[in-house]
Amino acid sequence: MxxxxxxxxxxxxxxxxxxxxxxxxxSSATSQKPASVIEAVNKYYSENNSNVHRGVHTLGTRATDQYEGAREKVRDFINAKSTAEIIFTRGTTTSLNIVASSYARANLKPGDEIVITPMEHHSNIIPWQQAAKATGATLKYVPLLDDGTISLEDVKETVTSQTKIVAITHVSNVLGTINPIKEIAKITHDQNAILVVDGAQGIPHMEVDVQELDCDFYAFSGHKMCAPTGIGVLYGKRELLENMEPVEFGGEMIDFVNLYDSTWKELPWKFEAGTPIIAGAIGLAAAIDFLKEVxxxxxxxxxxxxxxxxxxxxxxxxxxxxxxxxxxxxxxxxxxxxxxxxxxxxxxxxxxxxxxxxxxxxxxxxxxxxxxxxxxxxxxxxxxxxxxxxxxxxxxxxxxxxxxxx
Structure with missing residues (x-):
């Protein structure tokens, strides 16, 4: 290199x-941006600036093609099955909050368990604290070993038949610990729970194949992987996302709006209310091209x-x-x-x-x-x-x- x-x-x-x-x-706080990413964002604003999924005019078509093209690049980058599983968000924090607010609150009840670790970023602690308070579920922690790692034996002991969600960082932003996500996914699924991965510090530095990892959700931010700030991704298995309710409501996530009720668009758009982060998505696509080239x-x-x-x-x-x-x-x-x-x-x-x-x-x-x-x-x-x-x-x-x- x-x-x-x-x-x-x-x-x-x-x-x-x-x-x-x-x-x-x-760079763990935010990475710097290569010229190709800066130029991609600048070109969008200079030549193609328009809202997406709305107008039939040329600029609107260009912007929509670039925005949805970025979604396909993300899908390919993490090897998701479908672009329906790729939701654009503001970043890892927003992505994790969507899962905690939509999936967790709808599926947890008193006596259920959420399992996390003490090495988590606040963004992967507080949403689960709030979900536990709202549902009566219990928050449990996998203990850390002396060197700041976790053992799979401790994971097996902590994850029980009452566990419904395991949420863990791929890479610790403090210790640099790389967690064995694939093995944790198997332990989690053996107990019929789902695995949520905070990938903010993982995907900028290593190949991520969500199908191989078999995680149920994977959240990450663009700005830590050479892309602009304000753009992130929530990957979720389609069958889970299909059964989740949106957490934001408004323009472009709707199918039909009546006076007293409304219906939602299909995936992934039902989770993308309002004008999306168009330039950010285009910049993320350029960052993916750059990282793949290296x-x-x-x-x-x-x-x-x-x-x-x-x-x-x-x-x-x-x-x-x-x-x-x-x-x-x-x-x-x-x-x-x-x-x-x-x-x-x-x-x-x-x-x-x-x-x-x-x-x-x-x-x-x-x-x-x-x-x-x-x-x-x-x-x-x-x-x-x-x-x-x-x-x-x-x-x-x-x-x-x-x-x-x-």
């Missing part, structure tokens, strides 16, 4: 921040090599704590002893290095780690070992500075 050639396709990387060449290590397998290998190199180099620093398993996705979450992660991130930013600091929308996991916050360096296909060398040098500078202060 020619990383330098890839970097040249990302205009934002060619700049200085605080007098230093930018080192962007916050190759998801190539991206994963490159990133895991970077993560391994980063941990090796960071462990040469005295007084650093690194959280999560050895085998991980493309991020390293850490703390410097006696230094608040926000201070660490501020010193790094002064040297042109962008990392994330805080609780990463994972407060239960922070409690499990026995910390209030951490710093996180996350990598993507455009990062290099030189970026990591800059990070390590910046951490040494932070340690030296705050060592003098304390």
């Amino acid at each position: 020619d990383v330098q050639a890839i970097r040249e396709q990302f205009p934002i990387l060619d700049q200085e921040v605080n007098g230093y060449p930018l080192v962007y290590l916050d 190759g998801q397998d190539n991206i994963l290998k490159h990133e895991q090599k970077l993560a391994k190199y980063a941990m090796e180099q960071m462990r040469t620093i005295d007084g650093i704590s690194i959280y999560g398993p050895e085998d991980r996705a493309a991020l390293v979450t850490f703390n410097l002893d006696e230094v608040h992660p926000h201070d660490t991130a501020t010193v790094l930013d002064a040297a042109g290095i962008a990392v994330r600091a805080g609780h990463h929308c994972a407060q239960p996991l922070m409690k499990w780690l026995d910390v209030t916050a951490t710093a996180r360096a996350s990598f993507y296909l455009y990062n290099t070992e030189e970026d990591i060398d800059r990070l390590v040098a910046g951490l040494l500078k932070a340690k030296e500075y705050f060592g003098d202060v304390f």
